[in-house]
Amino acid sequence: MKGRSATSIFLLLTAVLAAGIALAATLGFLHVAIPDVVSILFAKLSGLSLPAGIDPIAVTVVADVRLPRILAAVLVGGMLGVSGTVFQAILLNPLADSYTLGISTGAAFGASLVIVLQIFGLALPPAISVPIFAFGGGVGTLAVVLYLASGDRRLSSTNLILAGVIVAAILSAAIGFLKFLADEQVGIIIFWLMGSLSGASWANILLLIPAALLGTLVAIFYSRDLNIMATGDRAATSLGIHTVRLRTILLVTSTLMTALAVAVSGIIGFVGLIVPHMLRHLTGPDNRRLIPLSFFAGGLLLLIADTITRAVLPVEVPIGVLTALLGGPFFCVLFKRRQQNGTADF
Amino acid sequence: MAPQISDQTDNRLWSLREVSFSYGTTPVLRDVSLDLHRGCCYGILGPNGSGKTTLLDLLSGLLLPQSGRIEFNGRALQAWPKKQLAQMLALVPQDFMVRFGFSVREVVEMGLHPRLHRFAGLSEHDQALIEEALAVTGIENMADRPVTRLSGGEKQRVAVARALAQQPEVLLLDEATSNLDIHHSLEILHLIRQRFEQQGMQVIAVMHDLNLASFFCDRLIFLKQGRIVSQGPTDAVLTPETIAKVYGVEAEITANTFTNCRQVSFRLPIINP
Numbered sequence: 292m293k294g295r296s297a298t299s300i301f302l303l304l305t306a307v308l309a310a311g312i313a314l315a316a317t318l319g320f321l322h323v324a325i326p327d328v329v330s331i332l333f334a335k336l337s338g339l340s341l342p343a344g345i346d347p348i349a350v351t352v353v354a355d356v357r358l359p360r361i362l363a364a365v366l367v368g369g370m371l372g373v374s375g376t377v378f379q380a381i382l383l384n385p386l387a388d389s390y391t392l393g394i395s396t397g398a399a400f401g402a403s404l405v406i407v408l409q410i411f412g413l414a415l416p417p418a419i420s421v422p423i424f425a426f427g428g429g430v431g432t433l434a435v436v437l438y439l440a441s442g443d444r445r446l447s448s449t450n451l452i453l454a455g456v457i458v459a460a461i462l463s464a465a466i467g468f469l470k471f472l473a474d475e476q477v478g479i480i481i482f483w484l485m486g487s488l489s490g491a492s493w494a495n496i497l498l499l500i501p502a503a504l505l506g507t508l509v510a511i512f513y514s515r516d517l518n519i520m521a522t523g524d525r526a527a528t529s530l531g532i533h534t535v536r537l538r539t540i541l542l543v544t545s546t547l548m549t550a551l552a553v554a555v556s557g558i559i560g561f562v563g564l565i566v567p568h569m570l571r572h573l574t575g576p577d578n579r580r581l582i583p584l585s586f587f588a589g590g591l592l593l594l595i596a597d598t599i600t601r602a603v604l605p606v607e608v609p610i611g612v613l614t615a616l617l618g619g620p621f622f623c624v625l626f627k628r629r630q631q632n633g634t635a636d637f
Numbered sequence: 638m639a640p641q642i643s644d645q646t647d648n649r650l651w652s653l654r655e656v657s658f659s660y661g662t663t664p665v666l667r668d669v670s671l672d673l674h675r676g677c678c679y680g681i682l683g684p685n686g687s688g689k690t691t692l693l694d695l696l697s698g699l700l701l702p703q704s705g706r707i708e709f710n711g712r713a714l715q716a717w718p719k720k721q722l723a724q725m726l727a728l729v730p731q732d733f734m735v736r737f738g739f740s741v742r743e744v745v746e747m748g749l750h751p752r753l754h755r756f757a758g759l760s761e762h763d764q765a766l767i768e769e770a771l772a773v774t775g776i777e778n779m780a781d782r783p784v785t786r787l788s789g790g791e792k793q794r795v796a797v798a799r800a801l802a803q804q805p806e807v808l809l810l811d812e813a814t815s816n817l818d819i820h821h822s823l824e825i826l827h828l829i830r831q832r833f834e835q836q837g838m839q840v841i842a843v844m845h846d847l848n849l850a851s852f853f854c855d856r857l858i859f860l861k862q863g864r865i866v867s868q869g870p871t872d873a874v875l876t877p878e879t880i881a882k883v884y885g886v887e888a889e890i891t892a893n894t895f896t897n898c899r900q901v902s903f904r905l906p907i908i909n910p
Contacts, residue, residue, distance in 0.1 A: 383736040515755065519747050521736045526796075528699050530803070531723030531751045576737035 297580075304587040308365065311594055315361050316353050318602035323349045332358070355493075363491035364597040365590035366499040367552040368562055372589020373507050374545035374552075375563025376570075376581050380517045381538055381545075382448045385571075388563035389549040391452060392542075393432045393459035395560070398553040400462045401428020403469040403480045410476050418490075421483065422554035429550030432458055433542060445524065446535045451542075486557035486611030488597050495555050506548040507586050513541060514578040521576070559611045561618035562589050572625065648675040649711075650807060650839060651696055656705030658691055665691045666863045669705070678833055678840045680854030680871070682847065684884055687860040689843040690731075693811050696841065697726050723751035727805035729813040733796035738783030741795050745770050745780075748802030770802040773828055790817045797825055801832070808832075810842040814849070822846075826853050847901045851875055859883045875899050881908060 316328045323331075327345050331353050334341045341350065371389070378387045389395040401424035409415055439454035440446055466484075470477045510517075516537050519527045524534045549563070566589045567581065574580050593610075596617065600608045651673040658666040666688045673679060673696075681689045694700040695707060698714050707714040710725075727748070735744060745767050746759070753763070771777040774794045779787065784795055793816060800808055808829060814822040830853060832838040844850040850857060851871055858868040859879055867879045880888040886903050893900040 380737075385737070512755070515750060518739070518743070519750060521739060522744065522747065523730065523734060525694075525699060525730050526728065526733065528719075529697055529723060529726065529728035529809075530747060531720040533719060571737070575743075576739050577743060 301583065304584075308587060308590060308594075311591055312361055312365065315594055315598045315602075316357050318598055319352070319357060320602075321349060321352050323353055328353055359493050359496055360488050360491045360597065360601070361594060362496050363488050363499065363555060364593045366496070366503045367488070367556045367559065368593025369586040369590035370499070370503050370506060370548040370552045371559065371562040371593070372566035372585035373503075373510055373582055374548045375589070376567040376578065376585040377510050377517070377541050377545040378563065379567050380520065380578055380581075381541055382452055383521065384448065384452065385568065386564070387452070388560075389429075389545075389553075390459065390560070392436050392455035392546075393462055394429045394546050394549050395553060395558055396459045396462040396466070397432025398425040398429035398550055399484055399558050400466050400469075401425045401431070402483050402553075402557070403466050403473075404428070406480050406483065407469045407473050410473055410479070425554040425557075426550045429546060429553060432462065433546040437539070437542070444535070446538050447524070451538075482609070483557045484611070485609030486559040486614075487609055488556050489601075489607070491555060499551065499555060502548060502551050503586070506544050507582065509544045510541065510582045511579070513537060514582050517541070517578045518576075557611060559593070559614055561614045561622070562593055565618045565622050566592060568622065568625065572629070649673070650675055650709065651714075652706075652708045653695075654706045656695060656702045656707060658688075658695060658700060658702050664863055666695070666702075669863075669865055671858070671865065671868070673841065675837075675839055677855040678830065678853060679842065680850040680857045681841065681843045681860065682845075682850055682857055682883070683860035683866075688863040689860055690811055692860065693728075693809055693841070693843050697728055697809055698722055720751055723803075725806040726809060727800035727803040727807075728809045729793075729796045729800045729811065731812040731815060732789075733792050735784045735792070738785045740781050741776055741784050741787070741798075742767065742771065742780040744784050744795050745798045745802050748799040751803065766802050766804065770798040773801065774798040775824070790821050793817055794821065794825065797829075805838065807839040807841060810840065810844075812843055812845055815845050822849065847875070847880070848896075851899050851901070852896060872899060875901070 313325055313328050313332070316332075317323050317325055323346075327349060330342055330345065331350055333339075335354050335358075375388045378389060378391065379385055381387075382391060384391070402421050405415060405420045405424035406417075409417060409420075436451065436454045436458050437446070439458070440450040443450065466480075470480055473480055516527075516532050519530055519532055520534065520537065527534050552559070566585050570581055570584050570588055574584065593614070596613050597610055600610055600613050649672050651671070653669055653671040656666060656669045656671075657664065669692065681692060683689050691700065695702055696709075698709075698717065698719070701715060709717060709722075714722075748770070749759070749763055749766065753759075759767075768777070771780050774797050776791065776794050776798060779791065784792060787795065793813065797813065810829070814825055817825065826849065829838075829840060833840050842850075842854065844853070854871055856869060857871050857874050859866045859874065861883050866883050867874045875890060877888050877890055880886060880890075880901065880903075885908055887906075887908055888901050888903050890899050890901050892898075
């Protein structure tokens with residue numbers, strides 16, 4: 292990768308993302324002009340007092356309601372994009388995402404479990420317990436999958452996918468049972484499973500920023516090794532790569548990112564699947580480009596989706612439904628086009 | 638600590654002592670003792686399932702033996718850091734396949750991985766190595782095509798180019814030309830033989846075709862059911878007796894003036910050992 296052009300692309304994308312954030316902050320029930328958004332942001336970041344002439348209600352709306360949600364959309368989307376790219380590269384499968392190994396399903400199970408426990412009268416603070424159980428469910432699922440797949444000590448992608456599919460199937464059945472138990476209050480579970488960023492707070496952002504940064508940097512650190520993994524375990528080992536160690540490190544990293552994202556936002560499908568696809572189509576499969584780009588693309592995608600549901604549509608549609616409804620057909624078109632071009636080699 | 642089998646002053650690359658390996662309860666190699674020296678092109682031959690590929694994987698450190706001792710360059714093989722081994726040993730696997738549409742040049746560039754610092758860009762010297770590897774394997778005209786859309790033979794040449802770009806001390810070939818037509822087999826074997834003769838790159842090749850092995854290798858090692866049946870200079874061990882013992886096939890061996898090496902012909906019926 293040419294150093295200078297990489298830096299300029301990085302700066303360009305950061306600028307696009309920043310512009311997207313500012314633009315999204317103006318949209319909503321209360322319209323706030325872009326210059327006002329910028330001065331509110333600047334004032335918040337620098338701690339200086341606001342210039343006169345800005346509506347104090349606008350300040351509250353932008354700083355305390357919109358910005359945490361917008362930033363959460365960007366960070367969650369970015370983490371889902373990066374972890375999707377890593378899952379696909381490790382599992383050597385362009386169809387893989389956090390569902391393939393049951394991570395998202397495990398997180399959904401954790402959240403459903405704690406919701407049902409609350410329905411049955413267990414006194415847990417819902418604002419904290421649901422994210423913690425969701426996170427634990429995702430991470431616990433990875434532990435089980437790794438244990439199941441480690442039988443041959445090589446942790447092959449086939450073993451991982453098989454173990455993941457089995458665990459995900461069991462968890463799906465368990466979620467079904469929990470919904471059945473929830474009876475009339477099943478709506479709480481369903482609402483959570485469809486994902487929403489409306490509850491995002493500044494505390495979430497302070498947790499998401501270091502996680503997104505660290506996770507993406509770890510993935511970038513190993514991106515060249517990840518490229519070589521695409522030529523098979525034997526060839527990769529002969530080039531000095533510890534295949535089992537690499538797979539474990541990157542699976543843990545991307546699981547932590549996914550689980551954290553899910554804990555904040557609920558289940559949001561399709562971002563982790565479609566972002567790597569789209570980018571591979573545009574820039575080729577080199578993970579050194581793909582991983583940083585998938586952060587920006589995932590962040591921008593979820594920001595757009597969340598802005599549509601928050602500010603454009605008359606009724607707020609669950610974001611998980613929106614990403615699937617927008618992403619699904621788009622995926623179909625891309626898939627069909629590539630077959631026609633004879634380039635369906637992913 | 639076990640006493641050293643070899644020291645760095647002799648020209649032994651590998652020393653194996655009573656090496657055994659099994660997959661689960663199925664023994665694949667039994668009590669193999671072997672010295673591989675510099676200055677010879679080695680061929681490892683034997684019927685299917687005789688342990689050829691396993692032996693190669695043990696030499697490259699991909700597999701660890703359950704018992705026995707393997708030394709490489711005067712030091713226990715497992716004591717070498719993986720990255721350092723990768724700077725000395727390159728492998729061309731039998732069926733080289735790549736997931737995702739990396740371009741041919743990108744795949745060949747991966748050969749530089751063991752020598753490159755993690756975030757280092759390519760120097761002019763590195764670029765030249767890549768271009769040379771592309772050129773000598775005859776794939777420079779497809780350098781920007783995705784490797785997923787090449788034919789099996791073309792992919793195999795990409796694997797060879799990558800191994801050459803790796804600039805190894807030893808090249809390990811695992812039936813690297815078995816899926817190639819005779820023109821491309823000869824072309825690649827000739828190219829590798831040239832590297833061996835002119836640049837001293839050592840070669841250990843698992844092969845299937847006895848005639849190509851006779852043409853290509855200085856010394857042959859015959860395996861059968863995980864044991865070494867016969868080993869030595871090609872002219873001495875490539876005999877009807879060896880072929881009968883190893884493959885259970887009647888063969889005639891002639892000194893061929895056309896190829897200038899010993900050639901094998903077979904006939905029916907099959908004799909069983």
